[in-house]
Amino acid sequence: MSINQLPTKPLDWTQEYQLLLSSMDKEINTLESLNMRIKWAKYQTLIGIAGNFGLGAKELLGLRWNDVINKNHNDIFPYEYNKRKIHIYFNRSIVWLINKNHKIIDPVNDHHLILHKVNSPTTAISTRQFNSTLQKITSKLKIGGPNISSHTLRKTFAYHLWKDIYDRSTDGLSVVSKVLNHQDVKETQMYLSINNKQIRPTIIRF
16 A cells, blocks of 8 residues: 555644644744755645645645735635636635745745755656655654645545534535535545534524
């Protein structure tokens, strides 16, 4: 089984995902090597975007700076997934994170990929390479399990969207299903390992 196929579960939003981002901030601020600071800042940017927008690996690694820079909170981030357009709002925390790291990295050209192969700013790294480095980062920071991947971050986004934003309702599961481009809510329920007892019925108020 490859590194991209290992089973994974969502990170806890506060105890693991937010802690991961804040711990990376501390690491970036203490690293003496500028190259290492830039590398960590690039990964933190994509980890932040993945957890807030729920992009798949291909879309995530294909992001260029001009896709995300100079945005305001409540701007819409549009992207296509399997030929389906999805719109998600930027929020204050992700706008701050992107702008902070853009200053650290200071890319030569905002049309370059956020994370790219060495000396090839328009060539994306592989999902395997991203996941391998992500696991080294989380292992160093002692956050999450050994199988963490871009898939974990997508699941973290989806589970947080359903659990904390839509209050675990049946309607919320339907919204998440559409965002993930699933065929039906049962596929989403299986994807997030949600049992029927965890789902609250939708309450209609008149």
